[in-house]
Each structure stands twice: as structure tokens, then as C-alpha cells.
Amino acid sequence: MRSIRKSLLQFIFSGASMRRWNDKLRPVELFELDKQAHKMIAAFLLWQQNTAGMTDEQQRSIGIDIIEGGLFDYLYRLIITDIKPPVFYRIKANREHYQELTRWALGELEPRIRPLDEALWQRLTAYHTRPAEEADTLADRILSAAHMYASRWEFCLIEPLNGFDEEIKEIGPSFNRRLLALKDVEGVNELLAGSGTALARMANLCGQLRFQIRWAQTPRVPATSVLGHMFIVAVYSYLFSLYLDGCPQRRINDFYCGLFHDLAELLTRDIITPVKRSVAQLPEIIHQYEDEELHSRILDPLEQEGYGRIRERLDYYLGLSTRSEFNDTCRVDGRILKLDGFAALNGEYNSDDFDPKDGQLIKACDTLAAFIEAYSSIHNGIGSPHLYEAMARMRREAGSIRLGSFSMAPLLADFD
Incomplete structure (x- = not known):
């Protein structure tokens, strides 16, 4: 099994x-x-x-x-x-x-x-x-x-x-x-x-994400960067997609959506979840700023210099048409559809022709990667109230996640 x-x-x-x-x-x-x-x-x-x-x-x-x-x-x-x-x-x-x-x-x-x-x-x-x-x-x-x-x-x-x-x-x-x-x-x-x-500018900008340390105000060992976190989410997303029998195009999309999901942090830096939630309008303000900067510094130059295919895939991975990279989406007759949950994508659209992407799965892998970052630091002897609070919150939020045959609760229980 x-x-x-x-x-x-x-x-x-x-x-x-x-x-x-x-x-x-x-x-x-x-x-x-x-x-x-x-x-x-x-x-x-x-x-x-x-x-x-x-x-x-x-x-x-x-x-x-x-x-x-x-x-x-x-x-x-x-x-x-x-x-x-x-x-x-x-x-x-x-x-x-x-x-x-x-x-x-x-x-x-x-x-x-x-x-x-x-x-x-x-x-x-x-x-x-x-x-x-x-x-x-x-x-x-x-x-x-x-x-x-x-x-x-x-x-x-x-x-x-x-x-x-x-x-x-x-x-x-x-x-x-x-x-x-x-x-x-x-x-x-x-x-x-x-x-x-x-x-070249895009590749160079992405390289600079190694200088941005996650949980910047909280001592951790290892102190992972935004760039490294993106890779972990990409690998986890690919393996979970494989585990769930995702079609080849779905696995590709899940990997690259994970790899690019924090690309906007080139422009806004890593903003921790409690801060994002502290002001009701802050998430919308951040999203608007990210969207404007992504277009002016990365997406529009790619389009203008003849890299339209790359720009189109980045649009899709970043969920710009559905306002979130964490939405389950597919493509039908050339139109991007936001699906009503994992069951619809996994049951009806798990085929290369539909260009499927697991937004919820990628979000779960994002949370799992953050959880392991906190867990690893604590078990390496570097803990803080922020890390313990974050682990407790992620356990509560992710413990109920169930995507097809995968359940997050038993996996998190192994980290006790």
C-alpha cells in the first residue's frame, strides 16, 4: 500500500x-x-x-x-x-x-x-x-x-x-x-x-528570493528562505499529486504552482499570517499591490519581449484570473474554470486535456512545509512562543484537510 x-x-x-x-x-x-x-x-x-x-x-x-x-x-x-x-x-x-x-x-x-x-x-x-x-x-x-x-x-x-x-x-x-x-x-x-x-531578469529576481528569510522576526534553525520554501512546496505538491493518481499535466501544474506560489514576495517580502489577518482590508491591499508589481516587473516585460507562453503559464500558476493560486482550476474550451472543490477536479477533470491544477492540495502542502519548518527548529533546540503558536494554529487548520484518499490529520500526528 x-x-x-x-x-x-x-x-x-x-x-x-x-x-x-x-x-x-x-x-x-x-x-x-x-x-x-x-x-x-x-x-x-x-x-x-x-x-x-x-x-x-x-x-x-x-x-x-x-x-x-x-x-x-x-x-x-x-x-x-x-x-x-x-x-x-x-x-x-x-x-x-x-x-x-x-x-x-x-x-x-x-x-x-x-x-x-x-x-x-x-x-x-x-x-x-x-x-x-x-x-x-x-x-x-x-x-x-x-x-x-x-x-x-x-x-x-x-x-x-x-x-x-x-x-x-x-x-x-x-x-x-x-x-x-x-x-x-x-x-x-x-x-x-x-x-x-x-x-534573464526574471531568473535573476527569483534567485534573490534566497536572501529573504521566512519568519524573519523569529529565530529558527534552519532559517529557511522564501526560495527554499517554494521548492519544498513544489516537491511535496508533486509527490501528493502522484499519490492521488494525478494525470501528467496535473502533476506538472502542481509542481510549478508550488514552485512559483510565493513569487510575489519578491515585491512584498514575507508577511506572516497574523499580520495579514490583523486588518480586515490588508489582504486585499497586499493582493492589489502584488498584482500591479507582478505585471509591471515580470509579466508584462515577458509578454513584450516575446515570451508570451511563459507569461501565460505564470498567469495560470499564480491564479491571476481567479484571484488566488490556491483555487482548484481547469481549462475547458480555452476558458479557465474555478472548480467547486477537490472532488470535482479529481473526479471529472483529472485528464491532461483539462489542464487541471490542485489549488487546495498546494495550499495544504504550503501549510505542511511551514509546519515542518517550525517543527524542525523546535526539535533542533530553537523554539519561541511564535513557533509554538504557529504549530498549534496549523494543526487546527490543517487537521481537518482530507483530499481524496489523503488525510492530513494522521500525517501531522506523526510529528508529535
Whole structure:
């Protein structure tokens, strides 16, 4: 019987404590969770650019491969956390050594992933054991380019502070060489153009969400960023959608809606729930400001510079036509419909043709991610009245959530 376990959710969250560039002088702490979020945002932009002329079915197939490839790489990375990238690349160049490392990593991942979904486990195993010559699909190249982009973005932050480090002089050119080998992936040149294109500006703005710390007035360990939180919600949303037998388009939509659901916090910062609820008119004021800023700084420039497909998908993920990203929606005859709850979406519209999106499920995953953030800090020895109050409130609000065969109450009970 398939199940989503506390251990899997915590394992996915553990990237919030994985420091990157840990042997370099850093202007801010850089964490694996943030890098993965930035990578998947870049992968989304490249996916849209490279599949524009394809059929819907081809786009979906590549979209699933990108999401699951990114997830499989992340899970593997969590296991081999202590191996520095240069050492890992040397291991990977030796087929026998890499196979041995992979067998061990898969053994560590199996008890966490296999109970969720056997087919997902088989895909993960096949992904990490395929011959190198088979790992050069369009999805693989998009993921490689997105990985290089996000890592290079971090490198540009630390490079000015590490002029004394001889290794730094080799890292920069290595990024350039590997990105040059991926120039055939449409959109790579635009991403590397600094602030010269709307595509590059959006990717750069999203990267800055790693500087915005959630629960800013409350000490926490780990102190997750808005960017990292978005990635956690995206992964949880994808896994729950898979657990509920969501069609491929629904899983894609749920992942990217989770990944972009806090995009507006680029413009308003993270505003905690009690503050939002303190004044009756405040949520509407915030929503209006977010809408205006999203259009002027992100959506309209994308449209004006020819990235209309990206702008249209962001509109849908952000729920701009229904005034909330947390509404269950689908598309019928080209029109976006706001559905009357999860049952309607899951029963009547769980088909690729309807472009379904689980707003309520994504909201539940948003709450679950916030709950785990508070829970993890308390169990790491850093608690406060705000965290305890937030956990109690989220237990009350989320405990009654039931979406199809999934019930939130038993899952939250595991965190006692």
C-alpha cells in the first residue's frame, strides 16, 4: 500500500541545512534547497523555450522528465552530501566507482521512496543506472544548463571575496566551458545575458528570493528562505499529486504552482499570517499591490519581449484570473474554470486535456512545509512562543484537510 511518510518529508526538507561552497568565503550562507529551487525555475524557463513547436503530449513528456530528473538528482545529492563536486565528477568519470557509489546511494533511498510509489522508485533507479550515452536527452541538457546557471549565479556572489583562493581561478572558466557546450539549448544565451532580457531578469529576481528569510522576526534553525520554501512546496505538491493518481499535466501544474506560489514576495517580502489577518482590508491591499508589481516587473516585460507562453503559464500558476493560486482550476474550451472543490477536479477533470491544477492540495502542502519548518527548529533546540503558536494554529487548520484518499490529520500526528 502506498504511503507518504514523515521520514520522506523530513528527508526532502533536510536540504535546508546543506551548506554550499562551504570551503569558500561567502557574503551570505548558501544552501542546497535554494540552489535546487533556482535550478528548477531556470529549467522551467528553458523547457518553455525549447518545446514551443512541439505537440502537447511531447511537451508534457519532457516536462515530466525535467521535474523527475531534477527531483532524482536532488535526492541523490542529499545522500552524497559530503562529497565535494570536483571529487564527485572524478568518481563519475570512473564507471566502476560511480556504479558502486550509486548502488550505495540507491540502497539509502529505497526505504524512503519505494513505499510512496513503486513506479516512481523504478524510474529513479533507471535514471541513476542508465549508461552515460543515454543521459543526453533534451530534458537532460535542460537540467544540466539549469544546474550550471544556478551554480554559476552563486559563484558570481562569492568570486569577488575569494581572490586569494587559487581554486576560484579554475572554477569560473569551467562554468563557461560547460555552459558553452549547452549553447544549443534555446534560452541559455538569454539567461546568461545579465539583465539584458526579460528571461534573464526574471531568473535573476527569483534567485534573490534566497536572501529573504521566512519568519524573519523569529529565530529558527534552519532559517529557511522564501526560495527554499517554494521548492519544498513544489516537491511535496508533486509527490501528493502522484499519490492521488494525478494525470501528467496535473502533476506538472502542481509542481510549478508550488514552485512559483510565493513569487510575489519578491515585491512584498514575507508577511506572516497574523499580520495579514490583523486588518480586515490588508489582504486585499497586499493582493492589489502584488498584482500591479507582478505585471509591471515580470509579466508584462515577458509578454513584450516575446515570451508570451511563459507569461501565460505564470498567469495560470499564480491564479491571476481567479484571484488566488490556491483555487482548484481547469481549462475547458480555452476558458479557465474555478472548480467547486477537490472532488470535482479529481473526479471529472483529472485528464491532461483539462489542464487541471490542485489549488487546495498546494495550499495544504504550503501549510505542511511551514509546519515542518517550525517543527524542525523546535526539535533542533530553537523554539519561541511564535513557533509554538504557529504549530498549534496549523494543526487546527490543517487537521481537518482530507483530499481524496489523503488525510492530513494522521500525517501531522506523526510529528508529535
